[in-house]
Amino acid sequence: EELARNALDVLLSLDPTRHHDEQRSDTPVLLCIYPWSIPSLNRLSHSYHICASRQLVAEACIRSSRPEDARVFLTDAVKDLPGNFEAAFALAAFHLRIMLDHVNDENEAKKTRTLLLKAAKMGMDTAKPDPFALLGVWYESQKDATRAKGCYQKALAIDPSHPVAGRGLRRLMSLEELQTFCENAAKRNSPLNGWAWCVMGHQKSRGEGDDTMAVVCFQQALRCRDIQVPGNDILGAFYVNPTLSATENEQCEASETWAELAACYRRLGKYSAALRAYEAAYSVSDGNLSPDALCAWAQVDLDLGLYEEAAEKCDKVLRLESSLEIHRMAAYIESESLLFLARRDIQEGKFGSCLSHLEKGIARLSALPLKEKSGDSYYCEIKLLGDLYSSGKSLPSYVFATASPSHDTQHERKIVHLRLEVENQLSFIMKGEQAYTLALELGKNEVEDEEDNKCLIAAAVTDLGTNLLSQARLVSMALGEGSGGGTKTSLSDLTMQSSQIKDLVTRSINAYLRAVDSSPHEAPAWCGLGCALVAVDPLLSQHAFSRALQLDASLADSWSNIGLLYANFDTEKCSEILDCLTQVEDTPLMWVGRGFLLEKTSREWKDQDLAREACLTKAADAYRAALQIMQHPAALLGLSLTCRRADPGLQKSNNFVYSSLADHASKFESRMSMVIHQNMTGEGNIGASYVSGLSQIEEGLNRVNGCDGFECVDLLTEAKTALDHVGICSENERGSLPMAQCEIDLSVSMSLHLTKTVEFPYDLIKNATNQASSVSSRQCLDEIGHATNPCNGLDEARNNVYLNPESGEVWLIFAKKLAQELSYEAKDIAMLSSAKTAAKKAYDLLHERVVNATLLSPRRQASQEKMMEYSDKTVVSSLPSASLISESMSLLSWLEEAEALNNGESPSISDGIFASLQESFLLDPLNPIAAASLGLTD
Numbered sequence: 001e002e003l004a005r006n007a008l009d010v011l012l013s014l015d016p017t018r019h020h021d022e023q024r025s026d027t028p029v030l031l032c033i034y035p036w037s038i039p040s041l042n043r044l045s046h047s048y049h050i051c052a053s054r055q056l057v058a059e060a061c062i063r064s065s066r067p068e069d070a071r072v073f074l075t076d077a078v079k080d081l082p083g084n085f086e087a088a089f090a091l092a093a094f095h096l097r098i099m100l101d102h103v104n105d106e107n108e109a110k111k112t113r114t115l116l117l118k119a120a121k122m123g124m125d126t127a128k129p130d131p132f133a134l135l136g137v138w139y140e141s142q143k144d145a146t147r148a149k150g151c152y153q154k155a156l157a158i159d160p161s162h163p164v165a166g167r168g169l170r171r172l173m174s175l176e177e178l179q180t181f182c183e184n185a186a187k188r189n190s191p192l193n194g195w196a197w198c199v200m201g202h203q204k205s206r207g208e209g210d211d212t213m214a215v216v217c218f219q220q221a222l223r224c225r226d227i228q229v230p231g232n233d234i235l236g237a238f239y240v241n242p243t244l245s246a247t248e249n250e251q252c253e254a255s256e257t258w259a260e261l262a263a264c265y266r267r268l269g270k271y272s273a274a275l276r277a278y279e280a281a282y283s284v285s286d287g288n289l290s291p292d293a294l295c296a297w298a299q300v301d302l303d304l305g306l307y308e309e310a311a312e313k314c315d316k317v318l319r320l321e322s323s324l325e326i327h328r329m330a331a332y333i334e335s336e337s338l339l340f341l342a343r344r345d346i347q348e349g350k351f352g353s354c355l356s357h358l359e360k361g362i363a364r365l366s367a368l369p370l371k372e373k374s375g376d377s378y379y380c381e382i383k384l385l386g387d388l389y390s391s392g393k394s395l396p397s398y399v400f401a402t403a404s405p406s407h408d409t410q411h412e413r414k415i416v417h418l419r420l421e422v423e424n425q426l427s428f429i430m431k432g433e434q435a436y437t438l439a440l441e442l443g444k445n446e447v448e449d450e451e452d453n454k455c456l457i458a459a460a461v462t463d464l465g466t467n468l469l470s471q472a473r474l475v476s477m478a479l480g481e482g483s484g485g486g487t488k489t490s491l492s493d494l495t496m497q498s499s500q501i502k503d504l505v506t507r508s509i510n511a512y513l514r515a516v517d518s519s520p521h522e523a524p525a526w527c528g529l530g531c532a533l534v535a536v537d538p539l540l541s542q543h544a545f546s547r548a549l550q551l552d553a554s555l556a557d558s559w560s561n562i563g564l565l566y567a568n569f570d571t572e573k574c575s576e577i578l579d580c581l582t583q584v585e586d587t588p589l590m591w592v593g594r595g596f597l598l599e600k601t602s603r604e605w606k607d608q609d610l611a612r613e614a615c616l617t618k619a620a621d622a623y624r625a626a627l628q629i630m631q632h633p634a635a636l637l638g639l640s641l642t643c644r645r646a647d648p649g650l651q652k653s654n655n656f657v658y659s660s661l662a663d664h665a666s667k668f669e670s671r672m673s674m675v676i677h678q679n680m681t682g683e684g685n686i687g688a689s690y691v692s693g694l695s696q697i698e699e700g701l702n703r704v705n706g707c708d709g710f711e712c713v714d715l716l717t718e719a720k721t722a723l724d725h726v727g728i729c730s731e732n733e734r735g736s737l738p739m740a741q742c743e744i745d746l747s748v749s750m751s752l753h754l755t756k757t758v759e760f761p762y763d764l765i766k767n768a769t770n771q772a773s774s775v776s777s778r779q780c781l782d783e784i785g786h787a788t789n790p791c792n793g794l795d796e797a798r799n800n801v802y803l804n805p806e807s808g809e810v811w812l813i814f815a816k817k818l819a820q821e822l823s824y825e826a827k828d829i830a831m832l833s834s835a836k837t838a839a840k841k842a843y844d845l846l847h848e849r850v851v852n853a854t855l856l857s858p859r860r861q862a863s864q865e866k867m868m869e870y871s872d873k874t875v876v877s878s879l880p881s882a883s884l885i886s887e888s889m890s891l892l893s894w895l896e897e898a899e900a901l902n903n904g905e906s907p908s909i910s911d912g913i914f915a916s917l918q919e920s921f922l923l924d925p926l927n928p929i930a931a932a933s934l935g936l937t938d
Contacts, residue, residue, distance in 0.1 A: 004056040051081040055090050062094070070094060089119040089131060093235070096134055100141060100242055113138055129158035133165040134238060141242035145172050153181075160184040161193035163226040164238045170195060171241055175203045186220075192233070194224030198257055201264075211264040218261040227254050255285035259293040266300050274300045291322040295329045302337055307344070310337040318364070328381070331368055335361035335384055342391055347630055349680065351399045354391075361388045379456065382439040386463055389432030392425055393470035396682025397478075400424035421682075422478045429471055436464035458519035465511030465528050472504035472535075477684035492535050508532045523552035531561055541565060556585035563593050571597055588635055591626035595619040595638045616642045636677035637688055640670045661878060671695050697768050794821060801838075808845030808880060812888050815839035819891065822898070832902065836895040843888040846880045853879060886924035893917050894929055 054077035061070035074091040081087055092115035099105065099112045116138060120131035136151030149172050155165035166185060169178060178199050185196035201217030204210045221227050230236040230253065239253065262277030278297040282289050289297070294317045301310035314334030318327060338361035345354035365385045368378065392400075401421040418426070443456035479498060512529035515522060530544030545562035548555060559581040566574035574597060581590045602615035620643040626635035644666045674692045683689050696718065797814040804810045818835035893916045900910070914934075921930040931937045 004053055004060055008050065008053040008057060047081045048084065051077045051084055051087050054080065055087060058090070058094070067094075067098060071098075083122070085119065085122045085126070085128065088115070088122055089128070092116045092119045092131065093134060093238075096138060097237055099138075109138075109142070127158050129155040129162050129165065130235065132158070133162055133168070133235070136165060136168045137238050137242050140168060140172070143243070148172060156181055156185075161188045161190035161196065163192045163195055163230075163233065164235050166193070166195040166199075167239055170199055175199060175207055179203065191225040194221040194227035194257075197221035197224065198227070198253075198260075201257075201260060205260070205264055205267075211267045214264045215261060215268070218257055218264065221257050222254065222261070227257055251290055252285045252288070255281045255289060255293070258284065259289070259296065262300070263296055266296070266303070271300055271304050275304065291317045291320050291326045291330070295326065295333060298330070298333045298337070302333060302340075305340075307337040307341045310334070311341070328368060328378075331364045332381055332384060335364050335381075335388065338364075339384070339388055339391065342388075343394075346394050349631070349676070351395050354395060355399050358388050358391055377442050377445070379439055379442040379460075382435050382442065383460060383463065386432040386435035386439060386467065389435060390429060390463070390467045390470060392428040392432075393474060395425070396680060397421040397425045397474075397684060398682045400428060418475070418478045422474065426471060426474055429467060429474065432467045433464060433471070436460055436467060440464065454518045455522075458515040458522045458525055461511050461515040461518065462522065462525045462528055465508045465515065465525075465532065468504050468508035468511060469528070469532050472501050472508065475504065476501050477681075480686040505532060505535050509536075521551055523548045523555050523558065526551065527555060527558045527561065530558070530565075534561075534565060538565060538569075554584055556581060556587050556589075559584055560587060560589040560593075564589070564596075567593060567596050567600070571600065586629060588626035588629040588632040591622045591629070592632060592634045592638060595622035595626070595635070595642065598622060599638070599642060631676070631680070633677050633680050636673045636680070637685070640673035640677060640688075641691065643669050643673070667695075667698075671699065694768055697771070701771070794818070806845065808842050808849065808888070809884065811838055811842035811845060812884065812891070815842055815888075815891055815895075819895065829902065832895065832899055836892065836899060839888060839892040839895055843885075843892055846885050846888055849878070849880055850885065883924045883927070886920045886927045886930065889916055889920040889923070890927050890929035890933065893920065894933060897933070 054073045058070040058073035058077070061067070061073065071094065074087070074094055077087040078084070078091050092112065095108065095112040095115055099108045113135075116131055116135045120128075120135060122128075123131055132151045133155040136148045136155065139145075139148035139151060148168060152165040152168040152172070155162045156169070159165075160181070166181065169181060182196040182199045182203075185193040186200065197217045197220045201214045201221060204217060205214035226233060226236075226239070230239050233239075258277050258281030262274040262281065265271070265274035265277055275297075278289075278293070278300060281293060282297075294313050298310040298313040298317075301307070301313065311334045314330040314337070317330035318334070338357040342354040342357040342361075345351070345357065362385060365381050365388070368381055397419070398421050401424070440457060440460040443460050444453060475498065479501075509529065509532045512525055512532055515525035516529060519525065526544050526548035530541045530548065533541035533544055542562065542565060545558050545565065548558040549562070552558070559577060563574050563577040563581060566577060574593065578590050578593045578597075581587065581593075596619075598615050598619035602612045602619065605611040605615065620639055623635045623639035623642065626632055627639065644663075674688065674695060677685075677688055678692050681688070683692070794817045797810075797817040800807075800810045801814045815835050815838035818831055818838055822831060822835060893913045896913055917930050917933050920927055921934060921936070924930070928937070
């Protein structure tokens, strides 16, 4: 602006009637003016330059938001050169901008129209399209679409790629009507025909469904200047819709084009390219992406498994002021993302986080007007709401311990007294049943097409049947289902014993039958029917699974369920089905089935311990393979029961070291697998709970015998309480309730059920609990005190070192005895040195066993018997505990410090000793020597 004003001042100071050679010497001279000797031409050139300078100053004033100053300069520019088209058009364009900002000013509108008509008349001789384009903008702002179209078409007839006229027709005409104009514009090599490429891209994607060509069009549009930098065009302010306010016109055209390109990429399955396109759209819009584009971006994130990012974008949309449809879409995508996050949390054992995600998704969908009677159907949202509630079946019941059951789900059909957390979980899942029922009613009138209606009804009823079956399994687990072993605690037995379970199973069967009647070719409905019929008629269940496989041979659930069904009746057929399942999907159930079959095979080798042990070891390997795919509770339970070594041949002297280490490792693996299983299932399986309690008692008794801490009494007490709690949970219900009538005969096929029943070993469990109860705290302390002082004197400790020179534990005891002698009498330099040497030797031996651990394998003797295949695994050599390493390090550091003090050195701890004490304390925070040396005790 400053340079333009300076140029204007210089021009005004010049005399247009005199030649530049005759100008005063003190007046600045401009080059290339007044090149003519004719005075009239000099005056005309002078006026032209003044007019152009005034326009430059006016444009600078517009850019600095000073419209009144700009008006004055543009008016003076027209007065300086009345016949100049550029000046007249600039003044008309300025008044049009002012008019669009002040829509209700009629005088300004009339004046603007007059100026535009004048500019159009002046530019007709030179075929100027800009005035006609702006006249179209004026007529469009006045709601005169017919005249606006005429003006836009006139401008495009002069310049087919005109950006203002093209965008005007885009707003007033359909995509089909614009095709001729766009094709003519695309043929011109112009940097301002991006609008035409955008229109052609929309026509290809929306009208013709050709996303491949649409991608080419949108990419070409993004290379054009009117799309990328519209602000650099002098007419860029007129690209927007003149009938909308400035707030409504805030969307960036480049951002919208990137978003359209991303949508085409997504429909083509190019999700990574779509993700990059949405990121570019977000970048060029300075973070102000439109709500519908954010929802589409969230959908791409959802397709790519970026669930957190999808939920975050939808959450941002829901905080914006947008239409109900956009809110509805954002709520659905976010809830679906939260559902996937909840399922992932279940696999990772994050049950609290899973419940939080489910509750947040439920809150999002519940905020929608789902129950209002309107023309819009919320079938998908309500069905997703049911999925969120039904996902609660995968959580352990203790997650719902702090929740309070809602009163609207306290139905009168429940007569079994369950634990509070189980009642809360059942109440949570029952809300899903209500949602599916409502979705079923909406599905009947969702679409006019009868076939589509049947599919919607079948989907809702199938989910309803799954929800009811989940409720039945939850109640059966609370009543003790799952112990197996031929006892009366299978789901089939509990279905006959419990009227509530039988009612839920019956209603589930009826729901699946309705789904099959509505859409007979739905494989998931047949698979669900087979799962529900397992509890009442395995033969019909087999037929249902077979029908599901006929309809869809790629359905892994059907293969898994029919394989587990055959596992109890036909081992060879089960093995064939598991082979087929391996080719369909990488699921843990194929390995769980293999492990179960190997367990059954091991029972046939009752008198051959080696063969039995080989089968159990292979079964454990199968369960480990299943856990590599996913932490499935059945695989954890199977591994816990089969991984313990049972081969008596390995107990011989040549395998004693390997046997003891393998036994310790297998017990630890069994215990940890059971702990994880109980945590995932909430201790709902009665058989697993008994095994967990017994293994806890075993660990407590081992600690008493091995003196590995003082917490053995608490561990035994906890195990005994857990076993007593299992007994309470396994009590049967009392009473009866009205039963739902099933549409098929529910008579159990007795020939397919195991007739042999085995009573649960309650006597053995009672003996174990009595043994645990007999261990008192005083006995534990006496045992521990005896074991922690195996050497009653220094001589005995020295003798043990002589007999076991490679034992780090023995050297550590010897060093401790020498250190105790130092504390009882005057410090002896020789004894101090001996104690330090013994502690150093103990640390070296213990450290060597840690850093240079070896793998041990069993050594089997040659046998004339039939060779068996074994699945033996190597075990790590015995590793000392961290507490022993810590104790040896702290004792050595303390002795070095004592030696330094004895030599008269500084009483401060050296850096090396201080670092060693810190490392010792990190290894064992309960180490009293390290804590005292570091000053961490009172």
